[in-house]
Amino acid sequence: MVGFTDDEIRAVYRAIYARRDIRRFRDEPIPEETLERVIDAAHHAPSVGFSQPWDFVVVRDPETKAEIEAIASRAIDAARAAYEQPRRSQFGRLKLEGIEDAPVNVCVTCDPTRGEPHVLGRNSMRRTDVYSTCLAVQNLWLAARAEGIGVGWVSFLYPSEVREVLDIPPHVKPVAYLCVGYPESFPEEPILQTEGWRDRLELDDLVHLEGWEGSRGVDEGDQRA
Numbered sequence: 001m002v003g004f005t006d007d008e009i010r011a012v013y014r015a016i017y018a019r020r021d022i023r024r025f026r027d028e029p030i031p032e033e034t035l036e037r038v039i040d041a042a043h044h045a046p047s048v049g050f051s052q053p054w055d056f057v058v059v060r061d062p063e064t065k066a067e068i069e070a071i072a073s074r075a076i077d078a079a080r081a082a083y084e085q086p087r088r089s090q091f092g093r094l095k096l097e098g099i100e101d102a103p104v105n106v107c108v109t110c111d112p113t114r115g116e117p118h119v120l121g122r123n124s125m126r127r128t129d130v131y132s133t134c135l136a137v138q139n140l141w142l143a144a145r146a147e148g149i150g151v152g153w154v155s156f157l158y159p160s161e162v163r164e165v166l167d168i169p170p171h172v173k174p175v176a177y178l179c180v181g182y183p184e185s186f187p188e189e190p191i192l193q194t195e196g197w198r199d200r201l202e203l204d205d206l207v208h209l210e211g212w213e214g215s216r217g218v219d220e221g222d223q224r225a
């Protein structure tokens with residue numbers, strides 16, 4: 001069958017809208033086969049020239065997590081210092097990572113040499129290898145949500161230090177460091193929105209019809225009315 005049933009369509013949108021960045025996890029292991037399914041979903045993402053530039057470093061060892069957490073802690077302190085009050089205090093109240101709480105961490109990397117010398121479609125857009133890796137992350141995130149598993153992306157890290165802790169080869173880029181586990185809850189809206197940090201933008205302000213200077217909005221009919 002080519003099309004999806006109505007229930008399947010609804011399920012896809014449900015996973016998209018109900019996905020959240022999660023930073024608080026329950027102390028409950030993820031079954032091995034569930035983790036495999038979720039990582040296999042990531043491996044089925046689109047990639048430039050079908051290069052599949054990703055690798056997945058799965059971390060469960062508390063000592064390794066503690067080393068990564070120490071890097072995050074320094075990066076968060078450095079970021080906090082750059083804010084003026086009252087934003088600095090508001091930043092300080094945010095929980096920005098769940099590295100040690102999550103039963104599993106997954107570092108998704110990008111190997112820019114995969115598929116070389118000629119990666120179809122990458123000549124004029126070099127960074128499409130990283131874009132492809134981000135799509136793998138999104139697949140993983142959505143599949144995890146459907147499985148009732150939360151994912152939190154931690155970018156308060158120094159990639160060269162993560163590379164060293166995880167023995168990642170020098171030419172491979174750590175792109176996403178993910179905390180993965182059963183969440184305390186899936187919030188209805190982004191935590192940053194609930195905490196008053198930032199609101200979702202209006203879609204109509206972001207859609208440009210026929211060119212950047214064109215009228216705005218998804219529905220052209222509305223614009224002409």
Ligand SMILES: Cc1cc2nc3c(=O)[nH]c(=O)nc-3n(C[C@H](O)[C@H](O)[C@H](O)COP(=O)(O)O)c2cc1C
Nearest residue numbers: 019020021095096097153154155156189190191192
């Ligand atoms: C590339 C990227 C990096 C992120 N880094 C962090 C992070 O270091 N700490 C954090 O708390 N959230 C991080 N997030 C999560 C975002 O804050 C979150 O996606 C956004 O607030 C929207 O919320 P939602 O994912 O629940 O819809 C990151 C998300 C992305 C896509």
